[in-house]
Amino acid sequence: MQALTKRSKVVSNKRMSFMEKIYLPAIIKGMMITLSHFFKKKVTVNYPEVKRPIAPVYRGQHVLKRDENGAERCTACGLCAVACPAEAITMVAEERKAGEEGLYREEKYASTYEINMLRCIFCGLCEEACPKEAIFLTDRIVPSTFERHEFVYGKDKLVEPTAKDERVDITERQNVDTVEFKKHKEYAHNILYTKNTLK
Amino acid sequence: MEWGDIIYKSILVVCVFSVSLLVAMYSTYAERKIAAFLQDRLGPNRAGPFGILQPVADGVKMFMKEEIIPDVSNKALFIIGPSVAMFTACMTGVVIPWGTELVIGGKHYPLQVTDVNIGILYLFGVVSIGVYGIMIGGWASNNKYSLLGAIRASSQMISYELAMGLSIVALIMMTGTLSVREIAAQQVGWHWNVLYQPFGCLLFMICAFAETNRAPFDLPECETELVGGYHTEYSSMKLGFYLFAEYINMFISSAVIATLYFGGYNMPFIGRWVHDPNWMAILGTVFFFCKIFFFIFLFMWVRWTLPRFRYDQLMNLGWKILIPLALLHVAATGVVMWLTGQIH
Amino acid sequence: MTVYLFYLLSFIAILSALMVVFSRNPVYSVLYLIVTFFAIAGHYVLLNAQFLAAVHVIVYAGAIMVLFLYVIMMLNLNTYNEMQKANWLRFGAVVSGCLLMVVLVGSLKGAETMQPGAVHDANIGLVSNLGNVLFKEFLLPFEVSSLLFLAAMTGAVMLGKKSIRS
Numbered sequence A: 001m002q003a004l005t006k007r008s009k010v011v012s013n014k015r016m017s018f019m020e021k022i023y024l025p026a027i028i029k030g031m032m033i034t035l036s037h038f039f040k041k042k043v044t045v046n047y048p049e050v051k052r053p054i055a056p057v058y059r060g061q062h063v064l065k066r067d068e069n070g071a072e073r074c075t076a077c078g079l080c081a082v083a084c085p086a087e088a089i090t091m092v093a094e095e096r097k098a099g100e101e102g103l104y105r106e107e108k109y110a111s112t113y114e115i116n117m118l119r120c121i122f123c124g125l126c127e128e129a130c131p132k133e134a135i136f137l138t139d140r141i142v143p144s145t146f147e148r149h150e151f152v153y154g155k156d157k158l159v160e161p162t163a164k165d166e167r168v169d170i171t172e173r174q175n176v177d178t179v180e181f182k183k184h185k186e187y188a189h190n191i192l193y194t195k196n197t198l199k
Numbered sequence B: 001m002e003w004g005d006i007i008y009k010s011i012l013v014v015c016v017f018s019v020s021l022l023v024a025m026y027s028t029y030a031e032r033k034i035a036a037f038l039q040d041r042l043g044p045n046r047a048g049p050f051g052i053l054q055p056v057a058d059g060v061k062m063f064m065k066e067e068i069i070p071d072v073s074n075k076a077l078f079i080i081g082p083s084v085a086m087f088t089a090c091m092t093g094v095v096i097p098w099g100t101e102l103v104i105g106g107k108h109y110p111l112q113v114t115d116v117n118i119g120i121l122y123l124f125g126v127v128s129i130g131v132y133g134i135m136i137g138g139w140a141s142n143n144k145y146s147l148l149g150a151i152r153a154s155s156q157m158i159s160y161e162l163a164m165g166l167s168i169v170a171l172i173m174m175t176g177t178l179s180v181r182e183i184a185a186q187q188v189g190w191h192w193n194v195l196y197q198p199f200g201c202l203l204f205m206i207c208a209f210a211e212t213n214r215a216p217f218d219l220p221e222c223e224t225e226l227v228g229g230y231h232t233e234y235s236s237m238k239l240g241f242y243l244f245a246e247y248i249n250m251f252i253s254s255a256v257i258a259t260l261y262f263g264g265y266n267m268p269f270i271g272r273w274v275h276d277p278n279w280m281a282i283l284g285t286v287f288f289f290c291k292i293f294f295f296i297f298l299f300m301w302v303r304w305t306l307p308r309f310r311y312d313q314l315m316n317l318g319w320k321i322l323i324p325l326a327l328l329h330v331a332a333t334g335v336v337m338w339l340t341g342q343i344h
Numbered sequence C: 001m002t003v004y005l006f007y008l009l010s011f012i013a014i015l016s017a018l019m020v021v022f023s024r025n026p027v028y029s030v031l032y033l034i035v036t037f038f039a040i041a042g043h044y045v046l047l048n049a050q051f052l053a054a055v056h057v058i059v060y061a062g063a064i065m066v067l068f069l070y071v072i073m074m075l076n077l078n079t080y081n082e083m084q085k086a087n088w089l090r091f092g093a094v095v096s097g098c099l100l101m102v103v104l105v106g107s108l109k110g111a112e113t114m115q116p117g118a119v120h121d122a123n124i125g126l127v128s129n130l131g132n133v134l135f136k137e138f139l140l141p142f143e144v145s146s147l148l149f150l151a152a153m154t155g156a157v158m159l160g161k162k163s164i165r166s
Helices: A024-038 A079-083 A125-129 A176-183 B003-038 B054-064 B075-095 B119-140 B144-175 B180-186 B198-211 B236-261 B277-303 B311-339 C002-022 C026-046 C050-075 C087-113 C127-137 C139-160
Strands: A062-064 A089-095 A108-116 A135-137 B101-104 B107-110
Touching (some): A125 A135, B003 B236, B075 B119, B101 B277, B119 C050, B144 B198, B144 B311, B180 B236, B198 B236, B236 B277, C002 C026
């Protein structure tokens, strides 16, 4: 049989020689191996101080974007909830009242919008489904807590702050390919749709 | 005995006691650090610089934990178990010569609590009753795993005590004394016993590993088979006592190995540069502790390298290999001594 | 000082020896027996026989009693499944106990009349003296007893072996 790696060895149960039977040479050999690891570079990353680099298209905690005037973009169409394979998204739609134009961009908006972070698989299909460019996944990590209900994120945690300098930056994620991809939502179901077919 | 002597001995006892506890405390830290380093990790580094306060944090945690005494356990024995383990672990330190002697104002202060003329036998006696802590605790827990751990501990201790005693017999034949202090004093300069009896030293070290229940002989607390072994039911500081006793035992075993076979407090070549006896004593103690720390490191190094023995392998090694080899070693020592004319 | 120690040790020894007999739980009996052995080892130390004391602790308290405890723990002899002993068995036990008592009292009475003689050498219990006596005066009994042990060991191995096909 062809060996899969160079280091593979054929197992045999042959009788051990005297040197093998006294084990000590093998023990010393093993101890030398562990000792050599003693001086090797450590692989641990000191997490809060040092962070492992993450991909620009990393899919973390969601954000509900506002437009440039500070109005919520979401129109509660429910496409994200439909697209969600884990059924993590629920929402309640409501009609915009007069005088609320500064708060909501569209005539219909989501009065509640909840994502269950325990169900979410961070696939990004909601982002892809959104026709209003309202929901995006960011590079933020969902923090852990002790209670289950705390993982159901409402609008208070999902909608980004109004102030310009506190807005959640998603430009990092929106590289050329992603933006191009998003333009052609009609192909999104097609798994053969790749970077190459775009060009 | 004068009052001065009594006060001096009391101070020395307290010193030995606190040093054992301190070393055991930092052994837990060292164990975790060394395990991490051997596995390409960093180990505890959050409590204080380099995690140096980790043992303190662990101790506080142990004390704050809820104390659980199982309802079906034998309550009195459940408490006595860890106490016996800790007590016997702390008792061994008194016969070990930690250094030569200090001369202050014309008075001699030996750095050893007491020089019993049967020092080695005293060590053996204390070690052999150390197993009761494990046995009583394991039985009193009223738990199958604990009981199995206790039973394994007792049979392992008895099996390896024999080989240990026989390997020591050869050493006693050579040195001609049972006093630990004299054995240490005989190894002046480079006359370390390990150079004369390397094989006996090896046997003794293997048995010391088994007696302290350290890997690869940690069957009494084998996590993969017995949950936690004899201390499965223990929590809080009682568990802490068991774990701590193991580390103290390791410290004392290292000290015994260093004393009996590796020259104890003797430093080669030191006589050339230092002539003041007090400085000699202090340097000797420092050097002795360096040796002890090396052996503690060896204990941990072995633990994080070798896999655990299977139970039948353990018994085979003890009874069919180590004991015959130790007997042969005793006989060979006798023959060599007879040939070289040391005995008639 | 020594006298008080002697009385303390004797008190502990006798008390724990009685507890060995009166304990319902066999594990307690073994543990009390260990305490008794320690008290007796203390007596040896008082007699300046340190070697004997250490060996007593190592062999009896450290090895034999561990085996006792081992067996009792393995058999799990709890009080509730203790067998009810027949009356004739109890009667026999009382009679044999009394006989032992008579023998012990008789021998101790004989010892009382015997003069201690001039054997009060304080160093008689030290290792070198003991070795000299054991390997010069009592060499034959010593070796014979070792033969006895060898025979016992062989017997144990034979019993422990699975039945060998003849």
